[in-house]
Amino acid sequence: MLTLTCPCCGIRAEETELHPGGEAHLVRIGPEGDDAAFESYLFARRNVKGVHFERWRHAYGCGKWFLAARCTATLQVFGTYSAQTTHPPAEIVDAIRAARPDWTPDWTSDWTTP
Amino acid sequence: MADTQDLTPLALITPVTGFGMITIRADLDRAGEALAEGAGLALPDRTGLTTDGSRMLAWMSPDELLLVLPLAERNEALHALTQALMGEHGLAVDVSDARAVFDVTGPRAADVIAKLAPVDAAMLPEGHLRRTRLAQTAAAIWRIPGGFRVTGFRSTADYLQLILTNAALPGSGLAPR
Amino acid sequence: MTHTPPFRLSMQGRRIDRAYPQAFRFDGRHLRGVQGDSLASALLANGQMLMGRSFKYHRPRGPLASGAEEPNALFGLGQGGRFEPNQRATTTALVPGMILRSQNCWPSLDSDIGAINGALSPVLPAGFYYKTFIHPRPFWKHLFEPIIRRSAGLGAAPTDPDPDRYEQAYGFADTVVVGGGIAGLTAAREAAKAGGTVLVLEQDSHWGGRTPTDHAGGQAAIDALLADLRARDTVTLRRATMATGLYDHGYLIAREALADHDPNLGLPRQRLWRIRAGHVIAATGALERPLAFACNDVPGVMLASAVRDFIADYGVAPGRRIVVVTTNDDAYRTALAARAAGLDVPVIVDARPVADGALPQAARAAGITVLTGAGIAKVTGGKHVEAVILCDQSGEGRPLQTIACDVVAMSGGWSPVVHLYSHCGGKLLWDEAQSMFRPDPDRPPLGADGKGNVTATGAANGDLRCAGALERPEGATLPVWVMPARAPYKLRAKMWLDFQNDVKVTDVELAAREGYASVEHTKRYTTLGMATDQGKLSNINGLAVLSKALNQPIQATGTTTFRPPYTPLTLATIAAEAKGDAFQPLRKTPMHGWHQAQGASFEPVGLWRRPYAYPRGAEDRHAAVTREILAVRGGVGTLDASTLGKILVKGPDAGRFLDMLYTNMMSTLPVGKCRYGLMCSENGFLMDDGVVARLSDDSWLCHTTTGGADRIHGHMEDWLQCEWGDWKVWTANLTEQYAQIAVAGPKARAALERLPGTIDLSPGALPFMAWTGGEIAGIPARVFRISFSGELSFEVAVPASRGLELWDRLHATGQDLGITPYGTEAMHVMRAEKGFIMIGDETDGTVIPQDLGLDWAISKKKADYIGKRAQARSHMTDPERWKLVGLESLSGKVLPDGAYAVAPGHNPNGQRHTQGRVTSSYHSPVLDRPVAMGLVRRGPDRMGEVLDFPMPSGEVMQARIVDPVFYDSEGSRLNG
Known part of the structure; x- marks a missing residue:
């Protein structure tokens, strides 16, 4: 059972206090999107063995959504950060790279940069 | 062994009524000072609470405060907070009737909390409000003289009383045997 | 009046107090133990060596071990709601008045008809069931499975609710030391000195592990460590607490026994600890390995360590004449302990060519005969050991001499208890010199920070001589996986590896021959290690035999996965407070x-x-x-x-937000007015509905369904926090x-x-x-x-x-x-009479508002709302979709809720095609006829058509497609 530190209130919460929300950094496709883009938005999810970004809500705590970067294989948590970001901030990237030198960010075409 | 059995519950579980509660939502960086003035208490730090012994102002989330005060002062406080939020994008709303409050007091009150909440109850500092769960229902916990005060939803009051009382079963303290 | 049970020694027994006799009942017989006894020691004191029957062959079985690894001595304990099957006699403390029942035998433990399976064992090899009962197929379901199920299963489930209380508690410590033996206590002292909080968990009710039993001065050393630790206020010592599993991020589960089998205390019986450990030190010790020689399962063959535990700890002689067979020095302690207790030790059979360490020398000095390079060819005896036939260890088992005895104390060396290290991903390495798997310090389980969060120490780390100054030098252990080394098939077919599940050396060899090269497959094919002891004794011996059969080194075979729990947890501790009235929070309204x-x-x-x-x-x-x-x-x-959910939504962007959330327009709702709204998921499916009231210029009150309040509030916060973080909207859930x-x-x-x-x-x-x-x-x-x-x-x-x-x-x-309170069912019937949909009845997560004729509540003007894009998908706009209609039963009988309307033809599975189903169906008292709604393919275009609804009985009910508004279609009653 995981523990994650909520970046909004600083509480180190255990999994029973959290609500999972699936993959992070999806970009919403609205009425203008074509079928392929919309299908991808609704259904296509990464199934990474390794570095992964996901949404969590501190449901039994401050109620805020936040994002977590962690390794799905070792469960190492590289960091948690604000839900209002379009991709992981620099300090998260640095923490991942420190632990996984081979890893490179892949937010390019479909992830907008600020 | 039975003759040496301790028949005292680990803690006294007391339902407490007569509180007014007001949920405040606002940008605390902008409106915090005005709200503190309206509430009559200093603005609490993150996960903290401030109190004058009668009123308590607690940090609930980065944009939410909870003011707990004697019920008789509720309407006036609601008015003052609404005034404080004038011109701001904010919300002050009465939630007094939506809550149930229990005091868990006695030297082994922390044992009762430790059986129900995934928090290090014994180490819970004063002046801190912890939002978590008690068994299967949401609750907020903070220290009061002699123990803890917990608040949850009104509809789960009977459940809260039951699990707290069960957890306080005489003889079931967490001290190693 | 009191007489001492026949096998109770007059001396020794550090755990028992002979001054306090305790009566108990075993299969109807009245027996007596003393305070401090385990069930196993109490039974042995009464000369009861036969304690169980094996699972498959129903062979007679005695206790093999003295601790948690015991595979044989399992009993049903207690009566009624307190009955518990499969309780380990070796780890269950005797309580006065206890009632024990033997299991897996009929009509009695002593004469068990199932033992016929043993005679059939040559035709019941590994995989027998898989091979035999496959064909013909229908026989499996109707004939074989019911018969096998009746004879399978160990013990009986209790029939009454458990009357006892159980609880849980959350624990936190910087360091948790699992194991209160000398290694654990020493590690705890070091951890405490280094700073932080330390929690020490010991499975036993006594501290010290093997040290007090095995070493002169051992108890004093333990007492000194305990005194040191008790003086530190950062250290908590908790005994009778079994750490059963380690999970993600240092989450350690442990079970504390508070009032096991003693309901009179009125305490919770057990407490499940949910501990968050910064670091775990696994000081879990080691388990002795059995030796594989022919008929090593006859009652009286025991682990050497168990024999001396019963003598030294419980003051019980497992027998009068004890043969020790070993591959190491440690078992000589058993010979010495037996001799010290006045028991006969005719011979120590040592498989090693040479044995001249301190302990063998002490044994010889005590006058005990030591045979080196020797082994046991076979044990004779049925329900009790009668003799051993000795042979050369290097040979094929040619009998050299027969030695009469009633106990064989065996030792094949020791295996570190690596479970805790392995549960969460720690890896093991094969230590060739000590012939054991031990934790690989370079590949520990990892914590949230990516660093190792478990360290093994002491015997659990392969350091079998961890008692420091108390230790004497010992010779090396000889790896012996089969005794004698070149034993023929006839002997190997009687060498038990897994005692509870009846897996023998030849079964594992057969699996290897049949191509089960993976240890995980062999385990499942043979059931090796799948019994309630989870292979604590059989694991290493079994995979050594498999490795030999596959002609590969042991490290290439590897181990099976060690999964929690280490010992079984009763479900009651997992449920804990959540039973009876506290099973779930039962929410109550003010009325x-x-x-x-x-x-x-x-x-x-x-x-x-x-x-x-x-x-x-x-x-x-x-x-x-x-x-x-x-x-x-x-x-x-x-x-x-x-x-009903009541969520306040307030702010300059609240109208814009609600326009995104609901399918219809809420921003235009005038203050003082209400509007019925529909909320869809991004998939387009209808997820909730309710009336929205505009309270003021910037405030709306959104009503949700009863079940939807928290979910919809969460849904709102999700979009506000994650998608539209810059919109000025506050929400508050005011439901209560x-x-x-x-x-x-x-x-x-x-x-x-x-x-x-x-x-x-x-x-x-x-x-x-x-x-x-x-x-x-x-x-x-x-x-x-x-x-x-x-x-x-x-x-x-x-x-x-x-x-x-x-x-x-x-x-x-x-x-x-005539004001009358009415309940939810009246509400349901009345809304159905009016053709109003109900979330969960007319919707099931695949229904869009357009299916329900709710197009009027979907804004055509809005550029976007959650679900709009999805509702434009081709499948959602398909005219063939099932849509809401009323259904008028032709027979006047109420259609069953959920009944399907069939269409011509069959699908590839031979089932009828369907074209609709009933979603709500009631008898209308005001109309005095049935009313129903359903979803029917192109339903609104087919008014007047009659559909067939076949019933399970064979009857076909018919219903006509009609308008779903059955009552007051002009809506005049709204005005009273």
Whole structure:
């Protein structure tokens, strides 16, 4: 059972206090999107063995959504950060790279940069 | 062994009524000072609470405060907070009737909390409000003289009383045997 | 009157107190042990060596071990609700009056008919069931499986509810030391010195592990360590607490025994600790390995360590004449302990060519014969060891001599207990020199920070001589996996590896021959290690035999996965407080007590309990529902609607936000008005509905379904926090702040006007789909003129603390109007009469609003709302979709809810094609005929068609497609 530190209130919460929300950094496709883009938005999810970004809500705590970067294989948590970001901030990237030198960010075409 | 059995519950579980509660939502960086003035208490730090012994102002989330005060002062406080939020994008709303409050007091009150909440109850500092769960229902916990005060939803009051009382079963303290 | 049981020694027994005899019953016999006994020691003291039957062959079995690894001595304990199967005699403390029942035998332990399986063992090899019972296929389900199931399963399940209490507790420590032996206590002292909090868990009720038993001065060393630790306020010592599993991020589960089998204390019986450990030190010790020689399962063959535990710890002689067979020095301690207790040790059989360490020398000095390079060819005896036949270890088992004895104390060396290290991903390495798997310090399990969070120490780390200054030098252990080394098939077929599941050396060899090269496959094929002891004794021996059969080194074979729990947990500790009234939080409205007092029949709605109906006198529920509906339609009724979700949405962007959330336009709703809204998921599917009221320029109150309140509030916060973080909107879930009462029926206005107040309820002042605020009976209230019954209806919301007061006043003053409380079923029937949909009835997560004829509630003007894009997908706009219609039963009987309408033809599975189904179906009391709604392919285009609904009975019910509004289609009743 995981523990994650909520970046909004600083509480180190255990999994029973959290609500999972699936993959992070999806970009919403609205009425203008074509079928392929919309299908991808609704259904296509990464199934990474390794570095992964996901949404969590501190449901039994401050109620805020936040994002977590962690390794799905070792469960190492590289960091948690604000839900209002379009991709992981620099300090998260640095923490991942420190632990996984081979890893490179892949937010390019479909992830907008600020 | 039975003759040496301790028949005292680990803690006294007391339902407490007569509180007014007001949920405040606002940008605390902008409106915090005005709200503190309206509430009559200093603005609490993150996960903290401030109190004058009668009123308590607690940090609930980065944009939410909870003011707990004697019920008789509720309407006036609601008015003052609404005034404080004038011109701001904010919300002050009465939630007094939506809550149930229990005091868990006695030297082994922390044992009762430790059986129900995934928090290090014994180490819970004063002046801190912890939002978590008690068994299967949401609750907020903070220290009061002699123990803890917990608040949850009104509809789960009977459940809260039951699990707290069960957890306080005489003889079931967490001290190693 | 008292006489000492025959095998109770007059001396020794550090754990027992002979001054306190304890009577107990075993299979109806009255026996006596003493305080401090385990069940196993108490039975052995009474000469009861036969303690069980093996699972497959029903072979007679005695205890093999003295601890948690015991595979044989399992009993059913207690009676009634306190009966528990499969309790380990070696780790269960004797309690006065205890009742033990042997299991897996019939008619009795002593003469078990199932033992015929043993005679059949040559034709019951590994995989027998898989191979034999596959064909013909139908026989499996109807013949073989029921028979096998009846003979399978160990022990019986209790038939009554468990009357005992169990609890859980959350623990936190910087360092958790698992194991209170000398290694664990030493590590705890070091950890405490280094700083932080330290929690030490010991499975046994005694501290010290093997040290007090095995080493002179051992108890003193343990006591000194305990004294040091007890003096430190950062250290907690918790005994009788078994750490059963380690999970993600240092989450350690442990079970503390508080009042096991002693209900008189009135305490929780067990406590499940949910511990968050910064670091775990695994000081879990080692388990002795059995030796594989022929008939090593005859009662009386025991682990050498167990024999000396029974002697030294419990003052019990497992036998009078004990042969020790070993591959190492440690077992010589058993010979010395036996001799010290006055028991006969005719010979120590040592497989090693040379044995001249300190312990063998001490044994020889004590006059015990030591045979080196020797082994046991076979044990003779049926229900008890009678003799051993000795041979050369290097040979094929040619008998050299026969030695009469009643106990064989065997030792194949020791295996570190690596479970805790392995549970969460720690890896093991094969230590060739010590022939053991031990934790690989370079590949530990990882914590949240990516660093190793478990360290093994002491015997658990392969350091078998960890008692420091207490140790004497010992010779090396000889790896012996089969005794004798070149034993022929006939002997190997009698060498047990897994004692409980009856897996022998030849079974594993057969699996290897048949191609089961993976240790995980071999385990499942042979059932090696799958018994309730989870292979604690069989694991290493089994994979050594497999490696040899596969002709590969042991490290290439590897181990099976060590999964928690280390020892079984009773389900009651996992449920803990969540039983009976505390099974789930049962949510109650402010009027709950009133409903109860009125004899309401409740139904669960989410975690709430809502009155389904209020039966009066001899009325059944159906009659009550009928009466309630007629009362509302003909007069006035009240419904407790407090459970409906009430979410306040406020801010300059609130209108824009609600326009995204609902399919229809909420931003244009005038202040003082209400609008029915639909909420869809991004998939386009309808997920909730409810009435939205505009409270002020920047505030809306959104009603949700009873089950939807928390979910919809979470949904709102998700979009606000994650997608539109810059929109100025606040939400507050006010569901519990208000009690809400629906007052419905033609006399609803009259009923409300009986109460003094400031609210003008006249049609002009409060038209349909408007709301207003004020006071009713001195209570601040909001009144919404909305209707879910089709009648004139007001929903009155007041502070929850005053809900009961208003409810009482309404009933007191409305009596002459016939005011009647009605429940959820009456509500359901009335809404169905009106063709109103219900989330969860007409919707199932695959239904879009367009399916339900709710196009009028979907804005065509809005550029976007959640679900809009999805509703444009080709499948969603397919004219063939199943759509809402009314269904009129031709027979006049109520259609069963969920019944399917068939279409011509069959699908590839031979099932009838379907073209619709019933979603709601009731008998309408006002119409005195059935009303039903359903989803039917192109339904609205097919008015008047008749559909067939085949019943399981074979009967075919028929229904005509009609308009779903059955009652008051012009809506005139809304105005009373």
